[in-house]
Amino acid sequence: MTLDARARGDFPILTRVVNGHPIVYLDSAASSQKPRTVIEAMTQYYERSHANVHRSIHTLGEEATELYEIARDRVQRFIGARHRQEIVFTRGTTDGINIVAESVAPTLRAGDEIVITEMEHHSNVIPWQIAARGREVAIRSIPVTGEGTLDLEAFRRLLTPRTRLVAFTHISNVLGTISPVAAIVAEARRVGALTLVDGAQAAPHLPLDMSVLDCDFYAFSGHKMLGPTGIGVLYGRREVLEALEPSRGGGEMIKEVWTDRATWNDLPWRLEPGTPPIAEAVGLTAAIEYLEKLGMERVAEHEGALARQCVDLLAAVPGVTVYGPRGERGAVVSFSVAGLHPHDVAALLDAEGIAVRAGHHCAQPLMRRLGVVGTSRASFSVYSSSEEIALLGHAVGALQSAL
Numbered sequence: 088m089t090l091d092a093r094a095r096g097d098f099p100i101l102t103r104v105v106n107g108h109p110i111v112y113l114d115s116a117a118s119s120q121k122p123r124t125v126i127e128a129m130t131q132y133y134e135r136s137h138a139n140v141h142r143s144i145h146t147l148g149e150e151a152t153e154l155y156e157i158a159r160d161r162v163q164r165f166i167g168a169r170h171r172q173e174i175v176f177t178r179g180t181t182d183g184i185n186i187v188a189e190s191v192a193p194t195l196r197a198g199d200e201i202v203i204t205e206m207e208h209h210s211n212v213i214p215w216q217i218a219a220r221g222r223e224v225a226i227r228s229i230p231v232t233g234e235g236t237l238d239l240e241a242f243r244r245l246l247t248p249r250t251r252l253v254a255f256t257h258i259s260n261v262l263g264t265i266s267p268v269a270a271i272v273a274e275a276r277r278v279g280a281l282t283l284v285d286g287a288q289a290a291p292h293l294p295l296d297m298s299v300l301d302c303d304f305y306a307f308s309g310h311k312m313l314g315p316t317g318i319g320v321l322y323g324r325r326e327v328l329e330a331l332e333p334s335r336g337g338g339e340m341i342k343e344v345w346t347d348r349a350t351w352n353d354l355p356w357r358l359e360p361g362t363p364p365i366a367e368a369v370g371l372t373a374a375i376e377y378l379e380k381l382g383m384e385r386v387a388e389h390e391g392a393l394a395r396q397c398v399d400l401l402a403a404v405p406g407v408t409v410y411g412p413r414g415e416r417g418a419v420v421s422f423s424v425a426g427l428h429p430h431d432v433a434a435l436l437d438a439e440g441i442a443v444r445a446g447h448h449c450a451q452p453l454m455r456r457l458g459v460v461g462t463s464r465a466s467f468s469v470y471s472s473s474e475e476i477a478l479l480g481h482a483v484g485a486l487q488s489a490l
């Protein structure tokens with residue numbers, strides 16, 4: 088049985104009919120749909136166990152705290168982190184990267200350098216620009232080759248003893264390129280730089296093992312991996328997190344407070360000020376359990392096969408350009424249709440019930456590199472099927488006649 092045949096019935100939204108057609112949802116990289124177990128876990132939490140965490144000495148408060156901390160254990164196991172203190176709950180990938188950037192910023196000195204790449208999502212560009220602002224810190228960027236991969240030779244030349252941090256995506260949300268994380272981390276470490284990996288597109292797609300990737304920080308979002316919006320994870324190596332001065336203050340992140348000073352709580356709570364996303368953590372637990380039941384190896388295999396099928400089908404359509412590597416890639420395929428604006432492509436496909444994303448995908452530097460204003464993008468999840476890719480191929484083929 089294919090993975091989508093096993094999974095599809097678990098996603099209530101996929102019974103929707105859109106513009107007279109059963110929905111073909113090919114926008115999972117923007118946000119995935121949710122299985123019933125995630126929706127029900129959150130409803131049950133609100134109906135039976137909701138209270139605030141870490142502060143209430145009563146039954147509901149203890150239940151909520153336990154559920155919240157169980158989510159941390161599940162995430163730790165899911166990503167192969169050594170310690171539960173290394174898992175910080177955030178609002179999403181963007182939030183996680185900002186937390187690191189805000190904490191690193193005051194330690195930057197004039198002449199320091201930050202290395203990013205030409206294929207970053209704006210979430211992994213702007214926080215570094217803000218951190219560098221007014222500090223005479225240069226931002227350098229690893230170029231993307233004609234094949235859509237990172238130019239590692241150029242990367243080596245960019246590294247200097249002043250490189251403080253290298254921030255890069257695990258999987259490009261436009262090209263689907265999978266970065267050689269461990270190799271980049273090893274190079275960065277040789278010059279003493281910290282590493283931050285944007286895992287927004289990888290966590291839903293690949294088995295993860297932090298002990299193998301060996302990066303200092305890894306950020307991802309719950310809503311792209313079958314979980315709810317409003318929660319994400321920032322993994323940080325314990326030694327590195329210990330040394331990170333919190334940049335955000337409030338309840339829960341302190342031990343003792345005077346009016347003019349305070350001492351910090353232990354990790355990870357030191358980096359989680361205020362009431363956290365509790366119901367969302369419960370939903371994330373259910374999402375991880377769902378993915379683990381399917382098996383992440385199988386998920387990667389399924390989505391990888393769909394991506395290859397999609398590349399082959401679209402590349403064979405006259406007038407269609409497909410971007411990114413031809414071999415192994417993540418669960419996204421960006422393309423353009425000659426003579427049609429990406430927004431028009433998306434609107435015409437929507438009329439057929441097919442949901443794709445169109446635009447610059449929050450990656451304007453990459454659009455500039457590709458020489459386009461935007462692209463259309465199909466992206467896949469566990470419930471996506473080979474039949475849906477065929478429908479997309481057919482619909483894109485028919486677009487030429489719309490010209």
Ligand SMILES: Cc1ncc(COP(=O)(O)O)c(C=O)c1O
Nearest residue numbers: 179180181208210260285287308
């Ligand atoms: C590669 C990448 N990084 C970061 C983000 C931002 O994720 P979020 O909006 O969940 O913070 C996205 C979302 O599209 C992404 O694809």
